[in-house]
Amino acid sequence: MQTLSIGELSELSGVANQAIRFYEKEKLMPAPQRTEANYRRYPMDAVARLQFIVHAKQWGFTLDEIRELLILQDANGDRAQAKRIAEEKLHKIREQIKHLSRIEAVLSRTLAECTGEGPMQEGCPIVEAIAGQEE
Amino acid sequence: MQTLSIGELSELSGVANQAIRFYEKEKLMPAPQRTEANYRRYPMDAVARLQFIVHAKQWGFTLDEIRELLILQDANGDRAQAKRIAEEKLHKIREQIKHLSRIEAVLSRTLAECTGEGPMQEGCPIVEAIAGQEE
């Protein structure tokens, strides 16, 4: 079976060498076999594992959460737990969207009111909106 | 005119002493007067300034951006510049909402498909969705 050096794995996955070593230290990537000269040698499926990590990051999962998912996979664990992790993430994402939407609403309303003319003192709508908001 | 110690200002504003000193170092709060014993003494309106900072942070402004706004206010500067800062922020917020909404859509669709039953190996929809997505 063909194996990969860390540089080759980096090329194929688009993840920097140092990041790969970092993931190993953080237990996201398993420690690979070594050559006589102590060089890392990865199996081909290491590429897919790295890409899983990259994608999960794009989805907003933290490395801690990704590690949980990977441990479940490695242990051939319970699908219900993976679902729970994803549900928590979905909940957090919806909260973030809500928070940002509230800000978006107030800020765009404020900007619509603001001509952008005149000096700051006495009643710049932007400053007043920030200063005067409650929550 | 009544003045405040840093502890009193902290109480009234809800901002920790060390954070207040940090804002001073970062030029968000002006250096206040000192007593003979070198204790800081704040004017009452320091409370409002701190609350402006807190609110702006809640809106997602960074300290750099808040400093810009405060400098504009202090200099009684151009309202157009404040508007520009707010417009940039609004743009960034809308980008974030778009990004999160895409994730939300895929994740909620995936979760709807997932019964949460069975083992991880071979076809857990969550894992497959993360592993197989393009972008």
Added chain:
DNA sequence: GATAACCTTAAAGTCAACTATAAGGTCAAG
């Protein structure tokens, strides 16, 4: 006059997720 509750500074630590640097070992090409 001692104890506690304040205040002062400077420097280091925190979190996440790496990146960069230093100091060296290995391997293929010419």
Added chain:
DNA sequence: CTTGACCTTATAGTTGACTTTAAGGTTATC
């Protein structure tokens, strides 16, 4: 047999917004 491209480890630096720690000075109270 040397040059350069790769690999190794450990340690330090990055960003943002602080918090924590250390080591001390001041003020109010008993």
